[in-house]
Amino acid sequence: MGDHASPGRRLTAMVAAGEIPAEIFPRREVDADLAEVGRRLFAREARFVAGASEASALPGDTLPEIAFAGRSNVGKSTLVNALTGRRTLARTSNTPGRTRQINFFDLDARLMLVDLPGYGYAEAPKTEVRRWTALLRGYLRTRTTLRRVCLLVDSRRGIKEIDHPLMQMLDESGVSYQIALTKTDKLGAGDLALIAERTAAELATHAAAHPEIHLTSALKRRGITALRATLGSFALAAEAPSTVVLPGR
Numbered sequence: 001m002g003d004h005a006s007p008g009r010r011l012t013a014m015v016a017a018g019e020i021p022a023e024i025f026p027r028r029e030v031d032a033d034l035a036e037v038g039r040r041l042f043a044r045e046a047r048f049v050a051g052a053s054e055a056s057a058l059p060g061d062t063l064p065e066i067a068f069a070g071r072s073n074v075g076k077s078t079l080v081n082a083l084t085g086r087r088t089l090a091r092t093s094n095t096p097g098r099t100r101q102i103n104f105f106d107l108d109a110r111l112m113l114v115d116l117p118g119y120g121y122a123e124a125p126k127t128e129v130r131r132w133t134a135l136l137r138g139y140l141r142t143r144t145t146l147r148r149v150c151l152l153v154d155s156r157r158g159i160k161e162i163d164h165p166l167m168q169m170l171d172e173s174g175v176s177y178q179i180a181l182t183k184t185d186k187l188g189a190g191d192l193a194l195i196a197e198r199t200a201a202e203l204a205t206h207a208a209a210h211p212e213i214h215l216t217s218a219l220k221r222r223g224i225t226a227l228r229a230t231l232g233s234f235a236l237a238a239e240a241p242s243t244v245v246l247p248g249r
């Protein structure tokens with residue numbers, strides 16, 4: 001049936017053929033050299049630099065920055081800890097909405113990891129939501145060293161209406177962002193294939209969205225190598241911009 005096969009049958013064939021990768025969708029092999037760069041970089045010292053609850057408290061933007069965003073309880077802090085191999089670098093909590101400041105972590109004086117406050121917590125006061133929205137919008141529009149936002153999405157739920165305001169804000173700000181599906185160990189191959197394809201289709205309608213999707217599980221250490229390689233490439237690009245090609249570009 002070729003291109004006229006139903007989505008369900010097409011996905012079944014993709015799973016059977018091994019085309020739903022362990023770490024990246026659409027399928028791409030992780031460059032071995034970049035994987036090693038990422039491994040070494042994220043094995044180096046990572047330290048907390050600042051926590052900003054207002055624009056005046058933001059630290060100087062001298063290093064290339066990678067920000068992590070997502071709804072409350074999506075696993076942002078857990079993923080940052082998994083990437084750096086540290087259990088308590090970014091504070092995790094079972095209470096949604098607890099992270100109420102933009103947290104900056106210096107990685108080997110080569111890359112700044114930024115943990116943005118989670119959104120979508122129903123019990124957050126409206127005044128608090130407005131304040132954080134204004135701070136986040138200002139950060140996205142003025143941070144000259146921000147290279148990419150990793151937008152974390154729970155793989156069991158996919159992109160939801162609550163994610164759309166941030167995606168629109170990123171599109172309007174011209175900030176490149178990339179989806180990382182979290183908690184993929186909770187899904188079977190078929191369900192993961194379906195959510196990956198649906199996510200990719202939605203990303204195609206957003207101007208600032210990178211087409212590649214990272215498939216991650218902090219619990220099972222899935223996707224950590226590929227994500228380290230992607231993020232490590234930004235540190236390399238800052239050091240030798242004329243010789244480095246970013247993954248997927």
